Amino acid sequence: MILEALRYPIIQAPMAGGPSTLALALAVTNAGAMGFLATGYGRAETTRQEIRELRSNTDRPFGVNVFIPAADHFDEQAVDVYLQTLDSEARRYGVEVGEPRNEEDEWSSFFAVLVDERPPAVSFTFGCPAAQEIAELQAHGISVWVTVIDPAEAVFAHAAGVNALIVQGVEAGGHRGGFEDRLDGEDLALLPLLRLTAKACDLPLIAAGGIADGPGLAAVLSAGAAAAQIGTAFMLADEAATHPAHREALATSAATGLTRAFSGRQARGIVNRFQVDHADAPRAYPQIHYATSPLRAQARKLGDSDGFNLWAGQAHSLAKARPAAEIVEGIAAGAAAALEDATARVVGKGDG
């Protein structure tokens, strides 16, 4: 099992749409943790090149994250109404609202690249591949991981044959990675989610959400996770391509909130003007992602942190600007110290 072979039980979260870079994945991997490529909105052939480049620069295990094509029902009329509310944003930024298209379904090309290039691990977001696809990837030596946000999804993915689960709590930054963007349903926080999932199935669990320092890592390992997937804490890494205005916001103690304003799918970001002004955005992913794309691009260009998505987990103010390898080593050393302290608190207290 890959997870057991890592020096540190730390997985760098794939952060599509900016922060994730090949340099970040490489630095994390070479530091003894596990880097990930975020293919989110990329194309299959780009992914092929990135896997090759990463492999030629390290002999340690790394991973590739792939989005499962969206299948959620959406209300076309609600999207039309929402697009009209974006007109004022278009005027503000002097660009046109984007076409609310669905991306071309590149699933088959992505799948072919994975089978050809055989990255050590592939994690899936927004769904679970079919059992046959999972088996085919595994037959090519790939460890298959699926992101879940509740125990029912975990049981489903377990039955489909995955090797491990990424268990994402509601405190996580960026998109909620479960199978569907539910309009209701319980927003499970990481700690209860880990315990409920461990009770429901016995796969290795990779904990994600709000883990940004050593005690955070120690906590999820104590709660039964085999490793932690850490995103926001790497956003200030030297090797990340996080926008300067986004970096500035991360360093504050600004509140985060869940929103569909930018992509049409629930995601957690630092609350800014756009998020507040479009609190009523409907569920329509990736249509709204493409509709807001030119607005976000222009806001980024202007350095206007009130106009684009500032994805961040709830613990973002703990992130530190330093090389990725130092982030890995700092978190691992902090975890060991935290476990020692905690152990002293429960063991050998005598008859107090």
Next chain:
Amino acid sequence: MILEALRYPIIQAPMAGGPSTLALALAVTNAGAMGFLATGYGRAETTRQEIRELRSNTDRPFGVNVFIPAADHFDEQAVDVYLQTLDSEARRYGVEVGEPRNEEDEWSSFFAVLVDERPPAVSFTFGCPAAQEIAELQAHGISVWVTVIDPAEAVFAHAAGVNALIVQGVEAGGHRGGFEDRLDGEDLALLPLLRLTAKACDLPLIAAGGIADGPGLAAVLSAGAAAAQIGTAFMLADEAATHPAHREALATSAATGLTRAFSGRQARGIVNRFQVDHADAPRAYPQIHYATSPLRAQARKLGDSDGFNLWAGQAHSLAKARPAAEIVEGIAAGAAAALEDATARVVGKGDG
């Protein structure tokens, strides 16, 4: 410091409105953890008798929880509208809707009882006493704890001079215990909340929310907590007075959600008909608590779990029906084992 004198770093959460009993507090205390009296809707003289009875039965430390009188602004018109929607409930249960009163302000009588009876610890919910009051309680040998749900409240309570903080994550069952019932604001989950609070002030932190087994306790200790406050996991204890229909619901994997339907203040319960039908309940505590009181009492009498509040934390399905002492010992033993496993995962892995 009381916390360091406990055999197990476990605090039994005060659970007003039913589950908490003197027998539960006593059993937990005598098992080497710390029992708590829930005075929530009680009267000062009852509390005096309970403190005396508890003290006469144990020489170990215990605590008393006191609600700070409500000060949140509420919208009278919204309350009137809500009361009208309760008419159908009144017809369903064949009782009258209660008077939406505020409770008599018993703060001064409660305070006098605390100073007279000097329980080892007092925890406050829904606010922070004045610095002078805190100092007076401490001068009488009482350890003063305040419940917080964000780092700003923690900093405020620290400045007021409290001895420890109960840090409550959004996954907790029952009422959100922060200073005010905010209509917006970030719903911090326990793990990031603990880390952000530890960064903001150096008081001992008692973690609350979603902790129901040994690995859960191990996790919060690893995240820097001095102890865990555990509620839902004690609701199935033999010594708890949890309603049979409530016990049944806790043993399922039913979803929980936040609601103001029962009390006018945000609280987490297992989603039932009443909670769904009154999803739009306004903020008006304790007015709505008193308005729904006869409805809830009648639903309890009928054993109708769709008509009263089924307070529960997100991890409720992990609760086990057994004597409280066994719950304490099971959680403590599980925590020690979980810490050992976690330590093996970060220490001495060599150059993997």
